[in-house]
Amino acid sequence: MSIHTNLINAIGHFIRMDEAEQSFVSSLFVSREYQKNDYFLREGQVCREAGFIEKGLIRYHSIKDSGEDVTLDFGKENEFTCNYESFLDHSPSQRSIQCIEPTEILAISYENLQLIYSKVKEGEKFGRLICEYLYLQAIKKVSSFYGxxxxxxxxxxxxxxxxxxxxxxxxxxxxxxxxxxxxxxxxxxxxxx
Amino acid sequence: MSIHTNLINAIGHFIRMDEAEQSFVSSLFVSREYQKNDYFLREGQVCREAGFIEKGLIRYHSIKDSGEDVTLDFGKENEFTCNYESFLDHSPSQRSIQCIEPTEILAISYENLQLIYSKVKEGEKFGRLICEYLYLQAIKKVSSFYGxxxxxxxxxxxxxxxxxxxxxxxxxxxxxxxxxxxxxxxxxxxxxx
DNA sequence: TAAATTTATTAACCTGGGTGAACGAACCGG
DNA sequence: CCGGTTCGTTCACCCAGGTTAATAAATTTA
Incomplete structure (x- = not known):
């Protein structure tokens, strides 16, 4: 059984895993294919999967009350994606994730991610570090908008x-x-x- | 030895701790007093302590290249505070944390926080949850500025x-x-x- | 390739925030 | 209680982005 090399490398930037853990983690992801303009997540839905972008390009966007479509961010190959706040507390997502190129995403369910947290030695640490990383991204954007x-x-x-x-x-x-x-x-x- | 009740309650919103853990955690914090306009953290310094605001009011701000003073956020009683990105990777802080009222902060060093992560059963989870929380805060601000x-x-x-x-x-x-x-x-x- | 659609640019006018300065009010310290 | 500072508001003028619409360019589709 082959493992998802890019994915494991990406996780490897955050934590150490032995080979058994790498196989285990890899097995928890499923590959999904999207065409241009397809949605990985639609506003109003609960984000039940986190994703790793193998190939392609996505944009995060939401529709304002006025009806205006606002692009919040972009994501590309070798980046993780999900609507974290929806994913975490199972609330309806306030924004959509749309593929703006043909895109391949390795997806993991909330439940399987909890398995990583509990079964992999540094799994909990991975959850913390990935969140810290997302936090820094968000902070940078806030700073940019202020400054x-x-x-x-x-x-x-x-x-x-x-x-x-x-x-x-x-x-x-x-x-x-x-x-x-x-x-x-x-x-x-x-x-x- | 008395424990810091407000602090332990606040942490208790994130994780469960037994009494021994509560005492242990509480003992890792030291109380610091600040007067109006004092700084908990100055731009350019490395943020070596995270804080819990017992009493008072703070503002996060930075000085732009143009010299303009920009207020990024506020923090008040029963909230945690630090410059997370500086705290995490020991980089010089891009922003200051200033007390705009007489303020009392319970401070914990980076090293002692690592002790919580490693010694308290759900310590690693606490780190993850507090980061998730900060992340949601940042995201909300980004959304607000876009929308x-x-x-x-x-x-x-x-x-x-x-x-x-x-x-x-x-x-x-x-x-x-x-x-x-x-x-x-x-x-x-x-x-x- | 031609027609249709989508996307990018440009123009004219409008609006809201920036700037600098003046004024008054509130808040200090002596 | 007074004089000085700080703070909030207001004014006049300027400028950048919004809006609407027209046009041009690029892309799609037939």
Whole structure:
């Protein structure tokens, strides 16, 4: 039985596992295939699986009361994904996870993740570290929104994700940056002069 | 030897502890007193202690490159505090924690927190849960900044912290909401009409 | 390839927040 | 109780982003 190498490597950045644990952990994930615009999670549903992105590109988004579609973040190959708050307390998710490229995700159920926490020696530590990591990500975004103007946020985006810029439509980027498409065009024009 | 009741109750919201564990945990914290405008943590320092606010009020803030003082969040009685990212990886803190009232904080060193993780039965779980909690807080703020106009963020603030509104100067609130004082005045005027 | 659709840019006008300064109120310390 | 500082509000002006709509470019589909 082959193991999911990329996944195990990714978890290996957080904790040590022996071979038996690696096989065990790997066996708890199932592979899921998505086409462009398919959803890994829809707003209103409970997020019952966490995922590891083997291949592809996702965006986190939600629909505001006004009906506006807001892109909150992106995720790509070798990153973990889920709506953590929904996943943790089984509450309806406030945001969707949509694949914006053909995407392959290794998914693990809440119950199976608890098995990792309880059966793997450093499983509980893994849960803590992955959460800490997600926390740092969130904090960085808060800081960026407090400290930066839209123009700086855009620059920050293209510097942080130079490879993603080509793979993501402008209107998702503008939404992510926090402005409307005409404004992002103006920003891009300003920057090119 | 008396234990820190509020603290133990707060931790008790996350995990179960027997009496011996409660005493042990309590003994790892030391009480620190701060006057108004004193700092629990200064930008640039490594955050070597996490704290539990027994009494008082703090604000998280940072100084932008432009020199502007930005208030990122507030914390009050019975809440935990630290700069988690600095605390976790011993990196220089990007933000300060300032007491804006006379404040009493029960502090625990990084090393002693590791003792909780390792010696208390559900210690590792506590670390995970407290991080999850901080994560949810951060996520909520990100969502708020994406979804809301300054006016809505202000309304959200006074609804979420009705008791804090009297205790916090306007210019900290305006900074927290993400606008300048004159703009917050205009918002307040609009809302009162 | 042509037509249809989607996406990106541009223009004109509007709105809300930033800036700098003035004013008054509240809060200190002497 | 007074003088000084700090704090909140208001004013006038400016600017960046929002809005709507038109247009152009790119992508899809037939």
């Amino acid at each position: 930066d103007q839209p123009e700086q946020r855009y620059l920050h985006f293209i510097n942080s994700y130079p490879d993603l810029q080509q793979r993501i439509p402008q209107y998702y980027i503008s939404s992510f940056v926090g402005v409307k498409p005409p404004s992002l065009s103006r920003i891009r024009k300003r920057l090119s002069m | 809301d106009q300054p006016e809505q963020r202000y309304l959200h603030f006074i609804n979420s912290y009705p008791d804090l509104q009297q205790r916090i100067p306007q210019y900290y609130i305006s900074s927290f909401v993400g606008v300048k004082p004159p703009s917050l005045s205009r918002i307040r005027k609009r809302l009162s009409m």
